[in-house]
Amino acid sequence: MADVATAPNAQADARERTGRKRGPKLDAEQLIELFGIPLIVVVGFVAFAIWRNTATLDSVETNALPWNSIWIQLREHVVLTAVGAMITVVIAVPLGIALTRPGLKRAAPVVVGVANAGQAAPAIGLIVLLAIWFGFGFWTAIVALVLYAVLPVLRNTIVGLQAVDPTLVEAGRGIGMSNLMVLRRIELPLALPVIMSGVRTALVLLVGTAALATFINGGGLGGLLNTGITLFRFPVIVAAAVLIALLALLIEWLGQVLELVFRPKGI
Template identity: 65%
Template sequence: MSRTDTTRPVAVPAGDAPRSADTETAPRRSRWAVSGESRILLLVLPVVVALVFGAWAWWRATADLDSIEARQLAWGLILDLIWQHVKLTLVATFFVLLVAIPLGIALTRPRFKRAAPLAVGIANAGQAAPAIGLIVLLAMLLGFTFGTAVLALTLYAVLPVLRNTITGLQGIDPTLVEAGRGIGMSGAGVLFRVELPLAVPVIMTGVRTALVLLVGTATLATFVNAGGLGTLIVTGITLFRYPVLVSGALLVALLALLVDWAGRVLERVARPKGI
């Protein structure tokens, strides 16, 4: 499955971290039996993140900073920015799930089935909009607030979850659905007890893609006064202070890698036992 999906061109998130192989499914072995690539990502990634963060923290504690740099890199401020960044990501993820999963379910029901290619097409084309343009335009229309940033991020990350929900539900063996109906389950029963559990691995891959996309795009939230770690990068460039700039960039990158890793772990934990 992963092979054919990789060949399918998808219009992608113009801003950040897209996946050409969004809908890859892991091999059907035990939950923790993983392929080479996943093993590297699951085991090596947290070590790399921890090492780099440790090195940065050591540098921060010992470096000789001037007063501007020291103020921008105060621990309290940095923790605030990290928290803002995480909050933006999590709130936007919540809304993405709230919109994309029900929509994906609706678009695989017989009544709306025919609209599915159209909806995905529109979402794909919309993804060609640059993240920075979307967030700036929305802020001009709705104000420079946390809410605007969340709205822009949500719009931006709906696509991967929507697409994977549809792909996951469509990929289910129809005989299983029929068997469910045959043993007397209602339509909703089949959906919640057969279709959704079977589609969980594919949906979760989409959720992880969305999470990574959101962490990355949230760096741009600073342009609409919504904070986040992008603030350090912008301050670093504006004040021409490389230590601030690099600290910001490094922390965002580490956060993104960590979120990706958490997503991968979540993917394995959420997978129902039978598959």
């Protein structure tokens, strides 16, 4: 349990650090998540659609919840999450690889330590602070999201690569593989499950933090929630909150599926 000793901040991050076991077969918990989540999402969304089309809303509420603006914000939210995730992976995985190579190995604990401490920064503070520096908008939101999501992927890449049995690396060298080939054919495939689990954590962080992007005009479903709170209309508030939660659950489920798909067959 040495892993749980250092306490990072992020919401989704907490789950990963508290000792989830991953065997080759799916355990009951994974089954509940794998099948339960799509069920919740489908039922939730159908319920929302029925409610939206049949509920009697006053004009303010109807104006706050038109279908087309719901779709636009949903798309913005997904784009924020997807772009954030891609940039995060492109930065974190190569950096993690670099920090496990002989030359930079000693820097790894320092980088992870700094990143851990940075994770204690409240998401909302970070987003607003960056907006004051770089101006409001989509790309500032992306910078904040990436800063926040890099840590779990970086840490898992380093941990995953470090956990590769050195005798396997030596065996690879012994049959004449170059450093690059050892990395590509042995180290990365073995570390992939751990890296993917970091990516999944990052996805959950991204979709949650993206709800705050609306404060700096970054778009996303947070806007709907914000409108609801400003107008103080419960139907709008609850509808927006439910949509955000459903999207987050769907992204988490996607992360779980990705994790299963990317698990090399041999392990």
